[in-house]
Amino acid sequence: MSKRIIIIGGGAAGMMAALSAKKNGGEIIILERNDRVGKKLLATGNGRCNYTNRNLSINNYHGNNPEFAYSALSEFNVEMTMEFFERLGITPAIEDNGKVFPLSFQSSSMLDVLRYEIETQEIELITEAQVSEIKKRKKFTIILKDKRTFEGDKVIIATGGMALPSSGSDGNGYTLCKKLGHTVTDVFPGLVQLKLESGFLKSLDGVKFLGVAGIYVDNKLILEDSGDILFTSYGISGPPILQLSRTALEYINKGKSVELRVSIIHTRSQEELFQYLVNRFNFNDKKTVEIGLIGLINKRLIIPILKELNIDKNKNLEFLSKDEIRKLSQILTSWHFKVIGSQSWGNAQVTAGGVNTDEIDSKTMESKIVEGLYIVGELLDIDGDCGGFNLQWAWSSGYIAGLNAAKN
Structure with missing residues (x-):
């Protein structure tokens, strides 16, 4: 007799869990709080949907125990994910850095094929269904906010974390898990822009450059x-910053002072740049410092940097001291800023922290506390780097949960 499996949340992990469970003989209901499934999926990869990464390793994952993710990521791996979606009609486009997109470069393509599959597999989908409580006796009873109830043999919670709350991820999943006896670690935004302490942010707003950024704690590069x-206007953004944000916020949450050091010129060492500037300024010694830096760095960086170093912009290069040139070479190769926080959940791409993975079976995604309950995706204390790693975790954990929920 087939198991009746209720999946709470119709995001990436929830849809994958539904299709996996259906394939293995389950009778499936998806309860989605929005008016349609996959809302967050549409926003991924700037609307292009970077759905996995060929260069994946366990080192791309974070949490109190990143190794927890290894089993699911191995059992439903990158190649299997690409094959799965290719069968659904998604031709992969693979970039040099390993990022995999649909060849259409549209997130809507991913959602369209998943929705088609859910429909043709006759998976019951109930939208505008916000779950307020889960009760377990012999079976599970799901109670919605509007008092409708559903009964099932197994439950998979795939509500997402706190990132991008406009998509429906408002932390309700954590509340449901806590009520069932699970513990949740501190959660904070991951893959998010950082706020900096600086008096020059207004004048720097919108300045973009190719550079290197590093997180330092106690003067040590992390x-x-x-x-x-x-x-x-609030601090700093860009792909490297998103990658560093989790580490920065983790240390801030531990009460540490966190410094961001930015190299605007990263192709020369500080000493090489110092020598270069000495020669450059000697060659144009009648120019002012402000004019003398044009063509070397973005024009809008010049005044803030000179103010930071207390160098008069109208000073002629011939009167610039060696000490002042050295300070210029230092700030251009390593400009120091204090990190004071991040943008809000609405700007975050993923949630760091979540349901304690010690309470979950890594091979099945089943709760060790409540038999027949499975917890997947972003809800768990596992988060990945930017570049398709978080969606791969959603696919892998969802697939494993669906398979085992239907099988057991």
């Missing part, structure tokens, strides 16, 4: 990344 970096 993590760095390179790529397009963007100054904003």
Whole structure:
């Protein structure tokens, strides 16, 4: 006799869990709080949907125990994910950095094929269904906010975390899990823009450059990344910053002072740049410092940097001291800022922290506390780097949960 499996949440993990469970003989109901499934999926990869990454390793994942993710990521791996979606009609486009997109470069393509599959597999989908409580006796009873109830043999919670609450991920999943006896670690935004302490942010707003950024705690480099970096009115953004944000916030949450060091010129060492500037300024010694830096860095960086160093912009290069040139070479290769926080959940791409993975069977995604309950995706204390790793975790954990819920 087939198991009746109720899936709470119709995002990436929930849809994958539904299709996996259906394939293995389950009778499936998806309860989705929005008016349609996959709302967050449409926003991924800037609307292009970076759905996995060929260069995946366990080192791309974070949490109190990242190794927890290994089993699911191995059992439903990147190749299997690409094959799965290719059968649904998604031709992969693979970039040099391993990122995989649909060849259409449209997130809507991913959602369209998943929705088609859910429909043709006759999976029952109930939208505008916000779950307020889950009760377990012999079977599970799901109670909605509007008092409708559903009964099932197994339940998979796939509500997502706290990131992008406009998509429906408002943390309700954590409340449901806590009520069932699970513990939840501190949650904070992951893959998010950082707020900096600086008096120059207004004038730097919108300045973009190719550089290197590093997170420092107690003067020690913790993590760095390179790529397009963007100054904003509140701080700093860009792909390297998103990659560093989890680490920065983790240390801030521990009460540590966190420093971001940015290399605007990263192709020369500080000493090489110092020598270069000495020669450059000697060659144009009648120019002012402000004019002398044009063509070297973004024009809008010049005044804030000179103010930071207390160098008069109208000073002629011939009167610039060696000490002042050294300070210029220092700030251009390593400009220091204090990190004071991040943008809100509405700007975050993923949730860091979540349901304690010690309470979940890594091979099945089943709760060790409540038999027949499965918890997947972003709800768990597992989050990935930027680049398709979080969606791969959603596919893998959802697939494993659906398979085991239907099988057991």
